[in-house]
Amino acid sequence: MRTIYHIAILILFLGATAFIPQDTSTDVMECAEKAGPSAIYLKDFRVELPAAKSGEPPPMFRQAIVLRGNNIYRFNLCNSKGEAVIRIYDSSKLILSSYDPATKKESNPISFLCRKTGPYNIVITFKDGKEGEAIGIMSHVKINESRRSR
Amino acid sequence: MKPNIIYVFLMVLFLASCGNRNNEDLSVAYREAEMEELLVSEEAMNEVIENIASPIEVASMLNDLEVPFSVTYLSNPENMSSYSTSYEMAFNLGALSSDLGYLNMYNKTGTAINYLSTINRLTEALEVGQFFDFVKMKRLATSENNLDSLLFTSINSFNRMDKYLQNTDRSNLSALMVSGVWIEGFYLATQVYEKSEIEQVRDVIGEQKLILNDLLIILNNYKSIEYFQDIIADYEKLKKHFDNVKITYEIDEPETVEIDGMLMVVQAEYSTIEMSDETLDSIIRVTEEIRDKHLNI
Numbered sequence: 001m002r003t004i005y006h007i008a009i010l011i012l013f014l015g016a017t018a019f020i021p022q023d024t025s026t027d028v029m030e031c032a033e034k035a036g037p038s039a040i041y042l043k044d045f046r047v048e049l050p051a052a053k054s055g056e057p058p059p060m061f062r063q064a065i066v067l068r069g070n071n072i073y074r075f076n077l078c079n080s081k082g083e084a085v086i087r088i089y090d091s092s093k094l095i096l097s098s099y100d101p102a103t104k105k106e107s108n109p110i111s112f113l114c115r116k117t118g119p120y121n122i123v124i125t126f127k128d129g130k131e132g133e134a135i136g137i138m139s140h141v142k143i144n145e146s147r148r149s150r
Numbered sequence: 151m152k153p154n155i156i157y158v159f160l161m162v163l164f165l166a167s168c169g170n171r172n173n174e175d176l177s178v179a180y181r182e183a184e185m186e187e188l189l190v191s192e193e194a195m196n197e198v199i200e201n202i203a204s205p206i207e208v209a210s211m212l213n214d215l216e217v218p219f220s221v222t223y224l225s226n227p228e229n230m231s232s233y234s235t236s237y238e239m240a241f242n243l244g245a246l247s248s249d250l251g252y253l254n255m256y257n258k259t260g261t262a263i264n265y266l267s268t269i270n271r272l273t274e275a276l277e278v279g280q281f282f283d284f285v286k287m288k289r290l291a292t293s294e295n296n297l298d299s300l301l302f303t304s305i306n307s308f309n310r311m312d313k314y315l316q317n318t319d320r321s322n323l324s325a326l327m328v329s330g331v332w333i334e335g336f337y338l339a340t341q342v343y344e345k346s347e348i349e350q351v352r353d354v355i356g357e358q359k360l361i362l363n364d365l366l367i368i369l370n371n372y373k374s375i376e377y378f379q380d381i382i383a384d385y386e387k388l389k390k391h392f393d394n395v396k397i398t399y400e401i402d403e404p405e406t407v408e409i410d411g412m413l414m415v416v417q418a419e420y421s422t423i424e425m426s427d428e429t430l431d432s433i434i435r436v437t438e439e440i441r442d443k444h445l446n447i
Contacts, residue, residue: 042206043309096415
């Protein structure tokens with residue numbers, strides 16, 4: 001009887017914890033701090049993707065987002081598994097990538113001086129189509145401060 | 151002894167269920183370069199578009215342009231205590247978030263506390279209070295040298311509330327929150343232009359034609375709801391004035407520059423905005439009218 005009572009208490013505890021909202025902002029804040037000077041956090045993208053299946057393109061995270069002209073945006077990634085790559089598309093045209101496959105150069109963070117207000121697509125994938133987990137951060141960079149830091 | 155064993159067994163089971171999935175390496179060889187040619191279909195444009203209105207971007211731009219702060223641009227949180235429907239509350243929550251962004255951007259954290267209290271009341275009423283840590287925000291606002299943390303916490307709270315509303319089948323409230331952020335941020339830009347006539351602010355006003363179109367697409371998803379009909383009618387009225395704004399583009403290839411060891415892609419695609427003084431004036435008047443009507447001013 002006592003055993004059943006203990007099990008019931010434990011199940012109730014575990015059930016209750018499942019409904020407590022988890023504070024996920026700490027790791028986002030830590031990642032946002034890595035965006036560098038004069039960057040103000042705007043959005044975060046939590047990405048968890050499975051490995052690519054044979055013969056299929058790699059899974060991707062995609063988000064349509066509005067960017068405003070004459071603003072500098074900065075994108076940075078914090079990986080917890082795999083190596084994420086962020087790309088920005090204007091419609092289907094690639095305009096920015098945090099990884100250059102030709103030179104194998106990584107640019108994290110990477111900034112974008114937007115000149116045209118409108119919707120853009122943010123795409124995050126993992127290198128070699130591997131399984132991965134990462135946080136992507138989009139920040140707003142103050143142009144004057146950016147100039148001052150040069 | 152027996153209960154202890156059962157406890158251990160259940161704990162192991164619980165912890166195992168919290169772990170990551172099997173790390174099956176199904177990776178396949180593919181050329182990373184292929185991603186360069188990746189086609190992002192147009193259907194993406196029909197999905198939820200993020201960042202239509204941000205509680206911070208207009209304020210950040212004004213601060214960057216060294217436009218002086220003025221409390222007269224802000225709404226009065228006292229007027230927002232009497233709202234009874236969740237629609238009204240969501241719209242006002244958005245507007246207040248925009249005001250809070252402006253106050254924080256200019257480090258007017260003392261005034262921000264009045265806004266925090268009303269925001270807290272609205273988030274509780276909308277059942278998103280778990281994402282708004284009032285005590286922490288108040289502490290950050292009253293202590294010195296915490297501006298970065300305050301900015302992060304307020305924007306992150308807004309994002310989490312917005313996401314939660316979308317994930318709990320209350321996208322209609324999310325749409326209203328974004329509409330509130332937009333009108334208040336836009337009103338701020340129009341008021342600043344009236345006083346300063348800064349050319350860059352004028353362009354920001356003209357470019358809102360594009361944002362308003364996207365916003366109306368979202369709002370029209372809920373046009374069967376009476377409250378939305380009123381908002382849509384007002385925003386459509388504003389859109390009519392924007393019809394006289396002409397935006398043209400010059401297309402060129404982006405450049406890449408390196409600044410302090412950090413890569414920056416510079417878009418070479420320019421937009422030019424043609425807007426007469428009469429059109430601008432009518433946009434400013436109608437914006438003020440709509441904003442005052444919905445924020446009870």
